[in-house]
Amino acid sequence: MPVAMLPIVADDELTPRLAEVLRSSRLSRGLSTAALAEASGVSRASIVKLERAESQPSAALLGRLCPPLGLTLSELFARVERPREDSGRLLRAGQAPVWTDPASGYRRVSRSPLAGGPLQLTEIELPPGASITYPADAYRDIHQQVWVLAGDLELVEDGRRHELGAGDCLELGPAADCTFTNRRDRATRYLVAVARR
CATH class of the missing domain: 2.60.120.10 (Jelly Rolls)
Structure with missing residues (x-):
């Protein structure tokens, strides 16, 4: 029996929340953007753009940012998606x-x-x-x-x-x-x- 593919759902509302979570996670670890850039191998300019919600990161880029922030990719998205009301x-x-x-x-x-x-x-x-x-x-x-x-x-x-x-x-x-x-x-x-x- 074929299994249905995931629906296409607009995720524009996740970009500002992702920016907010990345910034708060960095600050809670006491990291400057330069320190996070050095630890992750992601450029400081890219991190600044992400934290301002001026660009959307790839999954691979997030995979590089998460370890210095003390997060797994799943934990990062759990924070981004927030607990759902009444769930x-x-x-x-x-x-x-x-x-x-x-x-x-x-x-x-x-x-x-x-x-x-x-x-x-x-x-x-x-x-x-x-x-x-x-x-x-x-x-x-x-x-x-x-x-x-x-x-x-x-x-x-x-x-x-x-x-x-x-x-x-x-x-x-x-x-x-x-x-x-x-x-x-x-x-x-x-x-x-x-x-x-």
Whole structure:
């Protein structure tokens, strides 16, 4: 039975909130924009633009900014999306906003009811031909599993290549550079489960 792809949802309202969360996270760590630039390898000018909501970051860029801020990508988005009113322990299918990576077209939606809980579930849709690389620091201190819901996914973890099909689930090993690639002509959907170690 085919599995429906994620809906296209406007995420313009997330850009100012993302800017606010990045800035407050940086300040709470006592980092200047120059210090964050040095720690992440992202230019100071780019960080300033992001914090002013003048540009939308790619998923890979956020993956570089999160470790010096003491966050996982899932935690960052949990703060951006804010706890949903009256959601409690239940998150209805249409309640979570969808964020789209401007560089790759990758879309992510949080499937966890409570922001900041011990387990974060994120559904990803990776378009045909898209590829995203995250640095090893993005995986520091977390336990992560990737479960393919539809399509095929190539995951290269510290040089080791994994070919995953629908129904396959991979537990990532120690923190390493990871590249997620969809080499097919149709979108791939997968669920990422992240827990702090």
